[in-house]
Amino acid sequence: MRSEQDLRQTLRRIDGRGYKAYKDLKGAYRFSVFTLFIDHVQGDPFAAPSKIRVRVPLETAKIPSDLFANLERRLGSSDFLIRSVHKAIQTESRSHRGTGKSGLISIDVGGQEILPRAAMVLNTDFVEARMEVGLPARGRTILGREAEAMLLDKLPRIVEKALLYEHLDQSALCAFADYTENYFALQKQLKALRLVAFVADQSVLPRESGISQKPMPAAEAVPFKSPPELNVTLKLPNAVNGRETVSGMGISAGITLIVGGGFHGKSTLLKALERGVYPHVLGDGREYVVTDPTAVKIRAEDGRRIEKTDIRPFINHLPGGKNAKAFCSDDASGSTSQSANIIEALEVGAEVLLIDEDTSATNFMIRDARMQALVSKDLEPITPLIDRIHEMFDRFGISTVLVMGGSGDYFQVADTVILMREYRPFLVTEQARAIAESMKTERKLEREFEWHKITERIPLAQSFDASKGRKDVKIEARGLRTIQFGTQSIDLQNVEQLVDISQTRAIGYALHFVATRWMDGRRTIREIMHLADDYLRQNGLDALNPFRRGGEHPGSFALPRIFEIAAALNRYRRLKVEQK
Ligand code: ADP
Numbered sequence: 001m002r003s004e005q006d007l008r009q010t011l012r013r014i015d016g017r018g019y020k021a022y023k024d025l026k027g028a029y030r031f032s033v034f035t036l037f038i039d040h041v042q043g044d045p046f047a048a049p050s051k052i053r054v055r056v057p058l059e060t061a062k063i064p065s066d067l068f069a070n071l072e073r074r075l076g077s078s079d080f081l082i083r084s085v086h087k088a089i090q091t092e093s094r095s096h097r098g099t100g101k102s103g104l105i106s107i108d109v110g111g112q113e114i115l116p117r118a119a120m121v122l123n124t125d126f127v128e129a130r131m132e133v134g135l136p137a138r139g140r141t142i143l144g145r146e147a148e149a150m151l152l153d154k155l156p157r158i159v160e161k162a163l164l165y166e167h168l169d170q171s172a173l174c175a176f177a178d179y180t181e182n183y184f185a186l187q188k189q190l191k192a193l194r195l196v197a198f199v200a201d202q203s204v205l206p207r208e209s210g211i212s213q214k215p216m217p218a219a220e221a222v223p224f225k226s227p228p229e230l231n232v233t234l235k236l237p238n239a240v241n242g243r244e245t246v247s248g249m250g251i252s253a254g255i256t257l258i259v260g261g262g263f264h265g266k267s268t269l270l271k272a273l274e275r276g277v278y279p280h281v282l283g284d285g286r287e288y289v290v291t292d293p294t295a296v297k298i299r300a301e302d303g304r305r306i307e308k309t310d311i312r313p314f315i316n317h318l319p320g321g322k323n324a325k326a327f328c329s330d331d332a333s334g335s336t337s338q339s340a341n342i343i344e345a346l347e348v349g350a351e352v353l354l355i356d357e358d359t360s361a362t363n364f365m366i367r368d369a370r371m372q373a374l375v376s377k378d379l380e381p382i383t384p385l386i387d388r389i390h391e392m393f394d395r396f397g398i399s400t401v402l403v404m405g406g407s408g409d410y411f412q413v414a415d416t417v418i419l420m421r422e423y424r425p426f427l428v429t430e431q432a433r434a435i436a437e438s439m440k441t442e443r444k445l446e447r448e449f450e451w452h453k454i455t456e457r458i459p460l461a462q463s464f465d466a467s468k469g470r471k472d473v474k475i476e477a478r479g480l481r482t483i484q485f486g487t488q489s490i491d492l493q494n495v496e497q498l499v500d501i502s503q504t505r506a507i508g509y510a511l512h513f514v515a516t517r518w519m520d521g522r523r524t525i526r527e528i529m530h531l532a533d534d535y536l537r538q539n540g541l542d543a544l545n546p547f548r549r550g551g552e553h554p555g556s557f558a559l560p561r562i563f564e565i566a567a568a569l570n571r572y573r574r575l576k577v578e579q580k
């Protein structure tokens with residue numbers, strides 16, 4: 001293996017030459033405390049940056065094995081280390097001299113959620129950070145001295161600061177590992193307690209603004225406090241501030257209605273539950289908002305494509321004899337899109353649905369007595385959610401948490417009614433029941449048939465083509481909610497539980513991966529998604545990169561849930577399926 005000195009010499013030799021000479025750098029270099037791998041060298045200063053890895057042997061990094069003793073602790077520690085590298089980069093590499101991305105150093109640091117990422121590997125042999133660097137140039141002329149400063153001075157300082165245990169904030173690192181383990185322990189407890197979500201007392205749910213996931217400042221936010229009747233206390237494997245339990249509101253399986261006046265915090269609570277499928281960084285305020293991992297936000301999404309989804313439980317006998325058993329649309333309506341979103345979530349195993357009236361189609365949610373009187377059922381294709389919500393729970397065990405401030409019709413079907421008043425929850429199930437008793441509506445249950453099964457679909461591999469022009473595989477995340485897949489663009493604008501652009505990127509590659517590997521004309525979407533999930537959890541995200549050669553690192557991937565992968569598959573406009 002070449003040495004640090006070899007790297008210095010090469011940089012001096014190519015100084016002032018054309019950018020292509022940087023290609024000579026590819027390879028591995030032994031530094032005093034780490035090994036530097038230069039895996040990919042960019043073609044020019046404006047191209048996607050070069051990819052490097054720095055690997056520190058564990059006997060040098062000295063990170064105690066207790067901090068990665070299980071998957072959950074490893075996740076928390078790795079996340080902390082990524083953030084620590086990011087911070088060190090911020091303080092080290094202010095200067096960006098040269099053209100394009102010259103001098104840039106970056107790591108795929110996350111936002112408020114803690115997600116498994118390809119950017120950090122932590123195991124019993126080594127800790128390895130995967131980074132991107134912009135090799136410096138003026139125009140196309142190599143700035144060798146700048147590169148020397150970057151790779152031989154700054155980079156070692158970053159590694160020392162961010163990856164050596166002795167220089168880390170050790171208690172903060174331990175807190176991340178402990179916390180992440182706690183979060184997943186709570187998530188596991190939910191099922192046994194027949195809960196679908198838990199919101200700890202003192203949680204801070206509101207965000208700083210509509211475009212930020214940072215918490216609202218403590219001075220303004222009203223901290224969460226469970227209604228006494230819904231209070232549960234859960235055990236923590238690691239004590240927090242000397243306490244081995246955490247108390248808060250448990251949301252039971254079944255149908256939960258969140259009511260309350262406008263602006264009293266209903267949607268804020270639901271949004272916290274949506275993101276509660278992921279652990280959050282310490283200080284976020286939602287650390288102990290824990291939701292069933294299969295919870296899926298359901299909303300209306302007019303304009304989306306639908307491919308042969310059996311939406312009959314909600315939409316039947318469409319005008320013009322259009323087929324609802326294998327419903328297709330290139331431009332779905334509010335109600336058909338919301339129906340398809342439910343069916344497709346159930347198809348891959350969602351057990352909890354999260355629905356907000358703000359983002360729902362009214363005619364999908366309710367059809368009141370007066371409307372039933374005026375428009376007879378045979379002229380209304382829609383069976384509103386209210387007439388299926390209980391059946392979903394009774395037959396399939398699907399719970400729903402529903403924000404509904406606008407219609408009391410749901411009082412009849414709710415198991416639990418929570419009233420939000422000035423950002424505080426109150427249990428009002430009894431009152432709501434009494435009102436439903438005393439103010440009878442003439443509303444009739446409208447259900448043409450009983451819903452016995454969810455029709456599964458088999459995706460066809462030939463509908464997936466990631467090629468574009470001369471490239472066999474062209475997959476990219478264009479922002480958080482758009483995937484470029486070959487020549488197609490997949491719109492994930494309304495897939496709200498997608499939280500990180502590195503998940504978006506991983507989803508793009510995952511579609512290609514599952515299409516080439518598992519779509520055999522027999523496996524269903526559900527089976528394929530579960531295979532993908534098991535595979536990625538076992539083999540890590542590195543497996544997704546089809547360009548992986550000679551240890552080249554996989555770039556910036558974060559683990560998506562199967563629900564978001566399936567959502568992208570369903571929104572891919574060339575998707576073809578057969579129903580099972
Ligand atoms: P609703 O859905 O009931 O109409 P929202 O959840 O949209 O209400 O909340 C309305 C506003 O109140 C938002 O701007 C939100 O940030 C703020 N808010 C929500 N919860 C809290 C809280 N616990 N403390 C302070 N402000 C809050």
Ligand code: MG
Nearest residue numbers: 266267268358
């Ligand atoms: Mg709202």
